[in-house]
Amino acid sequence: MRILLLGASGRVGSEFLKLANIDNQEVTAFVRDRTTLIYQAKTVHEGNVLRKEDIHSAMANQDIVVSALGTDGKATLSGSIPFIIESMKYYGIKRIITVGTAGILQSRVSPSLYRYQSTETRRRSPRATQAAEDHRLAYETLKSSTLDWTVICPTYLPDGEAIGNYRYEVDYLPIDGEKISVGDTAQFTFEQITSNKHIHCRVGLAY
Structure with a gap:
């Protein structure tokens, strides 16, 4: 399987790449700077996800897209997802798995709201809210697409x-879930590349 891995030098992306290497998957690691990669990939594509042409050139000949991109306060997710969707459609790629945040799961106390909008969340700093907004916009754009998407939402x-x-739960964070390691998040993400169980789902992850 040919996997385009966005955010390959980040914490979850690095662990995903390690698992993919062990499993002999063919990964194209998309990074701004190849020297930031912790693990090697068969192909490395240097570029900026906010540049349409960089995404488009990296997407050729891929079977699946995995995004472990972070927000970094620059609307990276919401800004890049239209380019990702457009290029996937152009090349006929249907499957995308992204790593989001538990903030964009539904709130149990206010079901009409996302967790970050409700009293359920503990993180209320402007930076955390900005990050959650970026994740939300990216999720809602994916949701309105015709792609086979899964958004993994670790706490x-x-x-x-x-x-x-x-533990994991569709649309909600498992009850009393407080944390989940980078390693387990990457493992769950990796398992989704060969599974259709959670297509068109947000999946909350926690211990």
């Missing part, structure tokens, strides 16, 4: 290896 994400003993 608080400390560094750590995969231990496998985690």
